Amino acid sequence: MKILITGGTGLIGSALCARWRAAGHELTVLSRTPARVGALCAGAQGIASLAELAPDYLPDAVLNLAGAPIADRPWRDARKRLLWESRVYATDQLVRWMALRPAPVPLLLSASAVGWYGDAGEARLDEASTTPGDDFGAQLCVAWEQAAQQAMQAGTRVAIVRIAPVLAQRGGMLARLLPPFRLGLGGRLGTGQQWMPWIHIDDLLGLFDHLLMQSSCHGVYNGCAPEPVRNVDFTGTLAACLRRPAMLPLPGWLLRLMLGEMAVLLLGGQRAIPTRTLATGFVYRYNSVGLALQQLLARQP
Template sequence: MRILLTGGTGLIGQALCRHWQSQGHELWVWSRDPQNVPALCSGAQGIAQLQALDGGAPLDAVVNLAGAPIADRPWTEARRSLLWRSRVDLTRTLVDWMGRQPTPPRVLLSGSAVGWYGDGGEQWLAEDSAPGNADFGSRLCVAWEQEAERARQWGVRVALLRTAPVLAPKGGMLARLLPPFRMGLGGRLGSGQQWMPWIHLDDQVALIDHLLQHDACSGPYNACAPEVVRNADFTQTLARTLHRPAVLPAPTWILRLALGEMSVLLLGGQRLVPRRTQETGFTWRYPQLSVALAHLLQKP
């Protein structure tokens, strides 16, 4: 396949490039720093402008994972603008370009996040549940998906991937948690009762590949493991895997004071089931948190 990837230099993008390079696919990565792409993205060629692909052979697929990190710093007005531009505006530009191609790609797989649902409390949530819309994160995801959906007008199959926090040996949420937990300084966030969906990086890569390969897959899919855990459960499982205590919780009031509205990412949650994902026949390699963490944290 001929595949264009945005966000290719990120955690998921780099893993996808390694996977697809081993399968012999032709890869292009749209990047602000295309000269860095070959070193970061195995087997991929970097492009600074989409127009660099004009006049070439048609693409088979576009995978849109671009977006500035959402949890790196508080949501100031400037940060919100950057998050919006890097997701919503970029996707609009990408879809408009696809529509101008003589032969548009057959499929667009576009990123989203479980934040689409907002803080769902104790409610069970699946792909047919309503969006949150109560906080900036959910509104961002809704607008992001709407821009991707426009590609359908050109006969493009659109799959939307609502991704949970991705667990990886290096990078992402787990990398931020490991230093304090390894020192025995970890603990639950707030009450610890908020639901916390998650997915192993290997399963995230396999699911993206699965959705590309199956022509019947269209619409939203939850990219999360089938095991549903609360933050307190996650905390204790991580601590047990590291053979450390987890007795230093982060109080709710401190998180809200420090992070403002962004604290919903830590204090809110989604009791999420990947119902449509399961219906596609996808099989998880790491459906249970204890097994996933044991694999990720095993000593080399």
């Protein structure tokens, strides 16, 4: 297949590039640093602008992962604008470009996040849930998904993955947690009772591959493991895997003082279940967070 990818140099994109190049797919990656694409994306072709593609270029699929990191810094006004532009505006431009192709692009695979649900407390959530959250992160996801869904008007199959925090050997949430936890300085966040969806990176890559190949799959899919855990259980499991204590919690008031509005990412939670994902026949390799962490930590240098 010919696959056009945005956001291909990030954690998920670079791993998918390696997987799909090994499978023989022809990959083109849109990037602000196209000279680095070959090294970061398993030899894929890098472009800086969609205008570089030939007028008759028609990919078999478009994978849309582009977006500035949402948790790198507090959500002040300038940061909010960047997050919106890099997701909503960029997706809108991509869909407009797709509409100009000589024929409908068969598939748009677009990222979203479980943050769509906002801080949902104890509610059990799946893809049939119709009420998004009201914080900035949730509304960003709502607009991001709406921009991607416009591609259906041109006859494109659209599949959206609401991605949970990704557990990976390098990068992502686990890389941030390991240094303090290895020193015995880790602990729960706030009360620790907030639900925490998660997914092993191998399962997330497998899900994107599954949706790519299953022509009947369309709509929204939760990209999370079937067994969410509370934050206190996740941090306790991570500490146990490292044989360290987890006795230094971060109080909620301190996180709100440090992060402001963005603290909802750490103190809020979603008890998200991948009902539609499982209904497609997708099989998870890592249902248990303990199994996932053990596997990833065993691969750590």
